[in-house]
Amino acid sequence: MTPVDRARRARVGKDVAVHAETVLVLVLGAVALIVAAHWVAARTGLPEAALLTLVGIGYAVLPGPDVALDPELVLTLVLPPLLYSAALDSSLTAIRRNLRTVVSLSVLLVLVTALLVGVGFSLFVAGATLAAGIALGAAVAPPDPVAALAVGRKVGLPPRLVTLIQGEGLLNDATALTILGVAIAAAQGDGFSAPGAVGQFLVAAVGGVAVGLAVAVGVRPLRRLRSDPLSSNSISLATPFVAYLLGEAVHVSGVLAVVIAGLVIGHHNPSWASGASRLQTNAVWRLVDFLLEGIVFLLIGQQLPDILDGLGAYETSTIWTASLVTVGVVLLLRPLWLWLTEHLPQSLHLRLSQDAADEPGAHEHGRLTGKEIVALSWAGTRGVISLAAIFSLPRFTESGAPFPDRDLLLFCALLAVLVTLVGQGLTFAPVVRALGLRADQADEARLRNEARAASAEAGLARLRELETERHDHVDDAAIAAIRGQLTTRLARYQQRLDALEGAEGGQIPLSPEYEATLRVRRSVLDAQRAELLDWRDTGRLPDESLRALERELDHEERLLPARPERPERPER
Known part of the structure; x- marks a missing residue:
């Protein structure tokens, strides 16, 4: 090797080291900001998502390196674990009970939002095409439930509303990304065919469900073979990426495959995984969520300066018109849709009433009340999915022409995200409190203690069986000790149930004796x-x-x- 080659290699190695150090500094800075925002949010009640977005905007206007949002990176490495973790924490049973409302919000409302934004662009924005407008509409249609759920759980949002927000957030991304793909193809000159679009959507949806079920079934024996917590945890971390890549490889919805796999695995986790594995896996996923969500919201704010730079070619009136169309549809359509669908004829609500009857906290007639409609409307915050989707628009069509109004579409999508994430995110908790919506904590605690008592009674029944069988060579002293523990627990649970019977206003009664015992x-x-x-x-x-x-x-x-x-x- 010549001295010149050695010098060039040394220079390249130094550049790589400097680049790695820069990335490390940015990552450490992001973690510090995420922890600081979490601390502030815990003490002020403000949502972390909105705080981090504002911090990202502030950082973007300062001198220094910025991080551009790479849509492929977000859709491949960030979205699958976030969706999978949310699906693990969701209730498949509760979503099934509210399936009609969930499908209405996550499929039909997304489709109508995309169409209305597209029609509005084609009618009111000079030179805009219907396909480009639908692409924007598909990007801004799916709400990101992270901010709303974080606030909703803190203020005690009723379980049914939490289920609806969770279910909508799990399924709407697949709908939006499928519509986006059809719109991009049409904008590039491939033409638009309604039957073809419907067929493409059905294939992507059905295929995504099939892939998700296949991954869930395939994970089951692996979790049994690797019963130790470390191996089980590694499999859990890999599962969303396997589901997503497999779905994309067979040209179906990888997003939906991740969601279905997470719902099925989360539903069967009590029988598929050991207790030690669940404890460790839950802790790891909480950390993954905390860091990924924080980084995502920081990235949202950092995109503002670059997007503003691309608006120089548009007239101010065009920007205002496009912004009003986008934000207007996003803000107004959701409450209107909820009100209309909840005021359908009673016969169409029969199934919903039957399915929702067993849901704790559900309305007695199955319909959403006016207060619940307002809360769900305010929960429609947009997030990183909208930005990742709109950034995936190609800069040029297949013919080599610039993609129509790409910079304007980027700005409108970011504006919709900022208005909903910051505006609705910061005000969601006060709105829920003003509406008086709160979960019946006493009823939830009563249900948990009834289940605990039933579990203890099942254990005592099993002890009686073991006493008669005498196959395990267990002596009387061991059985007596276990019976004493279960009997003590059963008495404590019954004591709590007796106290909860007199609960007023849905609040859990806390006696001085109980609090003293905890201390x-x-x-x-x-x-x-x-x-x-x-x-x-x-x-x-x-x-x-x-x-x-x-x-x-x-x-x-x-x-x-x-x-x-x-x-x-x-x-x-």
Whole structure:
């Protein structure tokens, strides 16, 4: 190797190192901002999504390197894990009970939004085409439920509304991305065929469901073969990417495949995975959600300067008209759609009434009330999916011509995201409180304690069977000890049920004795930890043994309700 070659290689290696250091600094800075926003949100009640978006805008106007939003990166690496994690936490049973409303919001409303934005562009925006407008409409049609759900859970949104927001957010992305693909093909000169578009959508949807079911079935034996938590957790992290890539490889909806796989696996997790695996997997997915969602909202704000730079070729009146059409349809159509669909003839609501009858907190007639319609309308915040979709528009058509009004479409999509994410996101909690919508916490706690009591009674029944069978060579002392534990728990659950019977206003009654008991249990756990640390510090207990014993205490503490100062609702 010549000295020139060695110098060139050294220079390239230095450039790579500098680039890696820059990326590392940006990542560390993003993590610091995410943690800071979480801290502020926990103490002010403001939504993290809106705070991080504003921080991203502020950072974008400062000198320094910015991070451009890569749609392929978002759709391939960010979207699958976020959707999969949301699907794992969703209730397949509850979504099935509210399937009609979920389909209305996630399929029909998305389709109507895309068509209305497209028609509005073609009628009121000079030189705009119907296909380009539909592409924009498809991008801004699907709400991103992350911000709304984060706020809704803190303020105690009723379970049925949480289910509807979750179900809509899981399924609407596949609808929007399919419509977007059809619109892009039409805008590039391939023409538009309604039957062809419907056929393409059905193939993508049915194929996505089939792929998701196949992945869920394929994961089941793997989770049984790899019963240790680390292997099970690794499989869980890989599953959304396998589902997405497999769906895209066979030209169906990879997004829908991820959602279906997550719903099925989450529904069967209690019997498919061990307790240790579930504890570790849940903790890892919470961290993944926390970091990915934070980075996504930071990226949204950083796109503003670049998009504004592309508006120089448009007249101010054109920009205003396009903005009003886009934001107007996004804000006004959703409440109108909810009101119209909830005021259909009673005969069309019969099935919904029957299905929703068993849903805790559901309206007695199955219909959404006026307050619930307002809350669901305010929950329609747009997010990273809208930006990733609109950024996927090609710069040039297949003929080499510029894609029609691409810069204007980008601006309108970002404006819709900012208006809903910041405007509705910051005001969602006050609106829900003003409406007086709140989950019946006493009823939820009553149901949980009834289930706990039933579980303890099942355990006692099994002990009686073991006493008669005597096949496991278990002595009477062991059975008596286990029976004592279960009997004590059963008595505690019954005591809580008796207290909950007198609950007023849906609030969980907290007696001074109950709170004092919790303080004593936490104080005892702190004393146990302190003693273990003293053993370690004096050399009587190895660190490995300390960590094993700490895990036992951590699991015991995890069973206690959350402390009063924490924003999450206590589990009782």
